[in-house]
Amino acid sequence: MEPSRNESFPSMKLNVGIIGLGGSWETRYAPALWSLEDWFHIAAISDPIAARAEQLLCGLAARGPAPDRVDGFRSLIAREDIDAILVLSHRWFGELPILAACEMGKAIYCADIFDRSCLRNSAWRRHLLPKAESLFFPELPLRYIPATLRLKELMATSLGRPSRLRCILRNRVDSLATHPDPEMAIQSLLHHVDWCRNIVGYEPSSVVGLAHQLESPDAGDDPPDDRLMMDLDFSVAARPGTGTMAWLRWEGSVPASWLETENSLEPIDCEVTCDRGSVQISFPDKLVWMDAHGANSEYLDRDWSVGEQMFLQFHRILTNPGLDTNSLKDCCRAIAIVQMAARSQKEGRRIWFEEEFCE
Numbered sequence: 001m002e003p004s005r006n007e008s009f010p011s012m013k014l015n016v017g018i019i020g021l022g023g024s025w026e027t028r029y030a031p032a033l034w035s036l037e038d039w040f041h042i043a044a045i046s047d048p049i050a051a052r053a054e055q056l057l058c059g060l061a062a063r064g065p066a067p068d069r070v071d072g073f074r075s076l077i078a079r080e081d082i083d084a085i086l087v088l089s090h091r092w093f094g095e096l097p098i099l100a101a102c103e104m105g106k107a108i109y110c111a112d113i114f115d116r117s118c119l120r121n122s123a124w125r126r127h128l129l130p131k132a133e134s135l136f137f138p139e140l141p142l143r144y145i146p147a148t149l150r151l152k153e154l155m156a157t158s159l160g161r162p163s164r165l166r167c168i169l170r171n172r173v174d175s176l177a178t179h180p181d182p183e184m185a186i187q188s189l190l191h192h193v194d195w196c197r198n199i200v201g202y203e204p205s206s207v208v209g210l211a212h213q214l215e216s217p218d219a220g221d222d223p224p225d226d227r228l229m230m231d232l233d234f235s236v237a238a239r240p241g242t243g244t245m246a247w248l249r250w251e252g253s254v255p256a257s258w259l260e261t262e263n264s265l266e267p268i269d270c271e272v273t274c275d276r277g278s279v280q281i282s283f284p285d286k287l288v289w290m291d292a293h294g295a296n297s298e299y300l301d302r303d304w305s306v307g308e309q310m311f312l313q314f315h316r317i318l319t320n321p322g323l324d325t326n327s328l329k330d331c332c333r334a335i336a337i338v339q340m341a342a343r344s345q346k347e348g349r350r351i352w353f354e355e356e357f358c359e
Helices: 025-035 050-061 073-078 096-103 122-132 145-161 182-200 305-319 328-347
Strands: 014-019 040-047 084-087 107-110 136-138 164-175 206-213 225-233 247-253 272-273 279-280 286-291 296-300
Touching: 014 073, 025 305, 040 050, 040 279, 040 328, 050 305, 096 107, 096 122, 107 305, 136 305, 136 328, 145 182, 145 272, 145 279, 145 286, 145 328, 182 225, 182 247, 182 328, 206 328, 225 328, 272 296
Parallel strands: 014 040, 014 084, 084 107, 107 136, 164 247
Antiparallel strands: 164 272, 206 225, 225 247, 272 279, 279 286, 286 296
């Protein structure tokens, strides 16, 4: 349940160090941290682009004591006055700040988690999981968007458990001549697989993957996939097809003009069928839900932005260690599922998950 801004709850201020500002600092992270200044104090910053770091320091100085600019992320992590690390960009340092923070026992907020190719290596995951599980908070924004939070409220109060989930992931392009980006497809699937796991509340038992290659004379000898499909079965392994099912479809080349024509209906991103009704979701803040009493359309407005909610959740797990929240294991499981869907496509069969498939 999302807290109200008028609700009072404990706010122990944490000293944080920022590693890598990234391209979303001005639009996403800075506004969230400014509004949560009772929860977080930026004590130090490490960014390889000196001019950008200095510009940020000047802006922070106008708000109060300016943080220190630290040369080298290891020096920042080692500081005793730093309670937690915000890794907001991995462009320059890759996975090294994560490993260093784990070795020094510092909690980590990790942005763009599925953009870290190192996590797609099973050996690296096995190496990192024991060290980072209790200290690592991955950024999973689909869990915190208004439509997701409202869906969970409806499931808990009136609609009941989900039985079928259908997600359509559209990659908007300028024209059909634009080739799909394989990396964008993988990241989109990873976020939506995690979303399905989070909504259902437990792990799938098997997956089937399908792919369709781009048919274009200029695509070359190895054309990219322009459609990817996944079928997740959350049934008990001994009784496939009897439990909750999730279908995910990624479409790599959907011209934006097709989705933005005048008087067109807003495209549905996800549809969830529950025990006592169904919900159609247009991310991030619109849904239509139906039950025995009729249909209801909601355009959602929340007190907290998605960025604020993720930082607040990070604060909560540091001040309440027993709190159950998203973790590195969630990310590893989503990655393993997408990798096994690709294996399913290659081998032409359903892939069954072992008990510890995340490793």
